[in-house]
Amino acid sequence: MRTLFALLAGSLFGAGLHISGMTDTAKVQGWLDVFGDWDPTLAFVMGGAILPMALAWQLTRLRRTPLVGGSFPPRPDPRLGRNLVIGSVLFGAGWGLAGLCPGPAVASISYGGPGVVVFMLAMLAGMALAPRTRSYLDRAIAAE
């Protein structure tokens, strides 16, 4: 059942990214381009996505467990931390450069041409290097 629900969730996610236009890097960079021809579409996508998600978080209070059992994700550690900020800045820079983030990159892999494949391979390499980067940062800060 878990895999079936995951397939359904992924299908909704993929269809939503495609229909919303978020697989078009010009629309994403257009949203970030406040000094150019600004494109507000991403705000509608974010707003539209947050609505059902906010409802879902409310529903987790009424149910003790998810449909397939187990438990709901706990409240995240409220501490912000250095990695959250450094990681988000690095991610944002890459997002702005190519107009791609992980979801839309996967969603457009079948029709985005070799460019999306190159981006995806580099992204996977970056993800593989992340644990080492994290321990490097931890050591660098501890040494100060």
Add this chain to the structure above:
Amino acid sequence: METDWIHGLLGGLMIGAGGAVYLLANGRIMGASGIIGGLIDGSGRDTAAERLSFLAGVIALPLLLTLAFGGVATHVTGNLAVLVVAGMLVGVGTRLANGCTSGHGVCGISRLSLRGIVATCFYIGAGGITVALFRHLLGII
């Protein structure tokens, strides 16, 4: 185009519906970078089937929609260096920050998570500065 925001809103609702299914049925946060990253660094080995099944849906639906209704423009840059650097930054950054646009943005903000809100401010801010710098000052993208 003037209908872009309707498509955006409709697509956004579907993205949120996907996140709601993943949360209410499987008890998981729908974050694309976490789902992929767990397969790369081995931290998600126990849940690999669920992760792969999710990604199969993410790939299949856009493909089916283009086959049914025709292709869409992606405007992906042809600049290899930009793609490699951007991909590496997105890969390292999302894993360090433990989330991307879907995890911190959609799932985090909707539960009023401070971490999600702060992360979203930083990646949108960094993205805006990057586009300003590399498009308008340097003319690379």
